[in-house]
Amino acid sequence: MHIVETLPTTATLLVHMLLMFQFEAGVSGFEPDFLYPLENITVPQGRDATFTCVVNNLGGYRVAWIKADTKAILAIHEHVITNNARLSVTHNDFNTWTLNIRNVKREDRGQYMCQVNTDPMKMQTAFLEVVIPPDIIYEETSGDMMVPEGGSAKLVCKARGYPKPHIVWRREDGGAIVAKSSTGRTERLTSVEGEMLTLTKVTRSEMGAYLCIAANGVPPSVSKRMMLHVHFHPLIQVPNQLVGAPVNTDVTLQCHVEASPKAINYWTRESGEMIISNDKYHMTEINNSYYSVQMKLVIRRFHKSDLGGYKCISKNSIGDAEGNIRLYEMEIQERVDAEDENMEEDVETENTEKRLYNGYQGPLTETEESSLQPNISSGSSGSTSDTVLRSASFLLVLFLLI
Numbered sequence: 001m002h003i004v005e006t007l008p009t010t011a012t013l014l015v016h017m018l019l020m021f022q023f024e025a026g027v028s029g030f031e032p033d034f035l036y037p038l039e040n041i042t043v044p045q046g047r048d049a050t051f052t053c054v055v056n057n058l059g060g061y062r063v064a065w066i067k068a069d070t071k072a073i074l075a076i077h078e079h080v081i082t083n084n085a086r087l088s089v090t091h092n093d094f095n096t097w098t099l100n101i102r103n104v105k106r107e108d109r110g111q112y113m114c115q116v117n118t119d120p121m122k123m124q125t126a127f128l129e130v131v132i133p134p135d136i137i138y139e140e141t142s143g144d145m146m147v148p149e150g151g152s153a154k155l156v157c158k159a160r161g162y163p164k165p166h167i168v169w170r171r172e173d174g175g176a177i178v179a180k181s182s183t184g185r186t187e188r189l190t191s192v193e194g195e196m197l198t199l200t201k202v203t204r205s206e207m208g209a210y211l212c213i214a215a216n217g218v219p220p221s222v223s224k225r226m227m228l229h230v231h232f233h234p235l236i237q238v239p240n241q242l243v244g245a246p247v248n249t250d251v252t253l254q255c256h257v258e259a260s261p262k263a264i265n266y267w268t269r270e271s272g273e274m275i276i277s278n279d280k281y282h283m284t285e286i287n288n289s290y291y292s293v294q295m296k297l298v299i300r301r302f303h304k305s306d307l308g309g310y311k312c313i314s315k316n317s318i319g320d321a322e323g324n325i326r327l328y329e330m331e332i333q334e335r336v337d338a339e340d341e342n343m344e345e346d347v348e349t350e351n352t353e354k355r356l357y358n359g360y361q362g363p364l365t366e367t368e369e370s371s372l373q374p375n376i377s378s379g380s381s382g383s384t385s386d387t388v389l390r391s392a393s394f395l396l397v398l399f400l401l402i
Contacts, residue, residue: 004315011351015024018236018385021331029179030057030059031057031118031122031203032055032056032057032058032059032061032118032122033055033056033057033122034053034054034055034056034114034122034124035054035055035056035095036052036054037124037126038051038052038053038112038114038123038124038125038126039051039126039129040051040126040127040128040129041126041127041129042128042129042130042131043104043128043129043130043131044104044130044131044133044218045104045105045106045130045131045132045133046103046104047103047104048100048101048102048103048104049100049101049108049128050098050099050100051065051098051099051112051126051128052096052097052098053065053096053097053098053099053114053124054095054096054097055095055097055114055116056095058095058116058210061116061117061118062076062077062116062117063076063077063097063114063115063116064076064077064114064115064116064117065089065099065112065113065114065115066112066113066115067110067111067113067116068110068111068112068125068308069110069147070110070318074087074089075087075089075099077089077091078090080089086101086102086103087099087100087101087102088100088102093126097344098368099112099114101128101349104128104130105130106130106132106162106328108128108130109128109129109130110127111125111126111127111128112125112126112127112128112145113125117391126386130162131161131162131163131216132160132162132163132218133216133217133218133219133220133222134160134161134165134214134215134216134218134221134222135159135160135161135214135222136157136159136212136214136222136223136224137158137159137160138156138224140156140158141156141157141158142155142157142226143155143222143226144226144227144228144229145226145227145228145229146228146229146230146231147202147228147229147230147231148230148231148232149202149203149204149230149231149232150201150202150203150392151201151202152198152199152200152201152202153197153198153199153202153228154196154197154198154199155169155196155210155212155226155228156195156196157169157195157196157197157212157214157224158195159214159222161214161216161218162216162218163216164216165216166193166212166213166214166215166216167193167194167195167212167213167214168170168191168192168193168212168213168215169191169192169193169194169210169212169213170190170191170206170210170211170213171208171210171211171334172209172210172211172225172366173208173209174190175205175208176188176189176190177189177190177191177192177197177199177210178199178206178395179192179197179198179399180198180200187350195257197210197212199228202228202230203230204232204258204260204291206228206230207228207229207230207289207290207291208228209225209226209227209228209261209289210225210227210228211223211224211226212224212226212227225273229260229261230260230291231260231261231318231322232258232259232260232291232318232320233259233316233318233321234257234258234259234263234314234315234318234319234320234321235257235258235259235321236255236256236257236258236314236321236322236323237255237256237258237323238254238255238256238312238323238324238325239254239256240254240325241323241324241325241326242325242326242328243325243326243327243328244327244328244329244330245302245327245329245330246302246329246330246331246332247302247303247304247329248301248302248303249301249302250298250299250300250301251298251299251300251302251306251327252296252297252298252299253267253296253297253310253312254294254295254296254297255294255295255312255323256292256293256294256295257292257293257294257295257312257314257321258291258292258293259291259293259314259316259321260290260291260316261316261317261318262316263293263314263315263320264314264315264316265285265293265295265312265313265314265317266283266312266313267281267283267295267297267310267311267312267313268310268311268313268362269308269309269310269311270308270309270310270311270324275297275310279300280299280300280301281297281298281300282297282298282300283295283296283297283298284296286299297310297312299327302327302329302386304329306327307327307328307329308326308327309324309325309326309327310325310326310327311323311324311325312325320345363390370386383402
């Protein structure tokens with residue numbers, strides 16, 4: 001009996017001691033207080049969030065976690081009250097209490113409270129912001145588009161996320177976007193903002209891939225690629241319409257083609273005979289852009305039978321075009337021979353003139369002039385012959401001087 005009576009007495013004493021401790025803590029001023037403020041948290045959807053509440057002098061009081069906007073009690077002390085399996089609470093056996101929310105969802109957003117059941121109640125609150133990375137709404141966003149040259153195109157891009165995503169348009173190749181301002185003036189911009197991109201009087205140079213980029217400060221940003229096709233009939237430019245080459249050499253013919261949709265390109269002789277790649281002919285195409293192609297035809301071992309006209313032809317679903325090139329033989333050796341002959345003739349003429357001038361040089365003196373005068377007083381036949389000879393010599397000298 002003595003033992004039975006002692007046990008209740010001991011329990012009663014313990015209860016009284018606990019009550020006295022709580023009373024003394026309240027009277028003496030050792031009440032619970034928060035060491036640090038509860039901090040606001042911003043986390044992307046799908047990540048984990050943790051609130052930390054540091055309470056000093058907790059004593060026999062309890063810490064509770066409450067969702068302030070719904071007034072739902074989440075946990076008391078180390079026990080989770082809510083049925084949300086993503087929530088848990090931990091205690092470091094000293095003064096730190098944490099509320100953990102795994103795989104945060106949008107509905108977890110709101111005000112959270114760390115509360116101590118004092119009288120009056122003590123509490124501190126913090127806000128959980130749940131942000132969502134941007135995501136393209138494909139069912140409301142444009143896909144690849146085709147417009148005729150000179151027409152208009154409207155590209156639409158819609159995105160969701162929190163905060164609301166910001167939309168920017170850019171060209172994939174870094175080229176300028178030709179847009180009209182609110183005043184109607186045409187502008188060339190590296191980027192355009194807004195959910196809709198409007199292009200008017202579209203030209204072939206605006207053909208290409210356009211990027212719709214959605215961002216809201218929550219990584220990662222997302223984008224969608226849209227291809228703008230501008231259709232027009234083929235156009236052919238021929239850099240050299242007259243091409244010459246020596247016999248037994250390789251000669252190259254070129255045509256520049258612009259067409260959209262993609263055209264069928266081929267070469268023919270002027271007779272209409274289609275040229276096929278073989279040991280004689282080699283054909284290539286080099287893509288310079290979405291709509292521009294460089295056609296090349298290499299004629300190996302050029303022969304006289306290859307002389308004449310050639311055609312580069314381009315055809316697509318809208319129309320066709322052709323370019324003409326004439327091939328001729330360059331007689332390089334004959335030209336050199338002719339130039340050599342002309343040079344020899346010039347040298348021979350120059351030498352002849354030198355020889356002529358070397359026969360007599362310098363002006364005539366009075367003595368020489370008098371010696372060339374005819375002797376009129378002499379009447380003999382010999383004198384007459386000398387006179388004729390001198391006259392002839394005099395005339396020759398005058399001719400050379402002239």
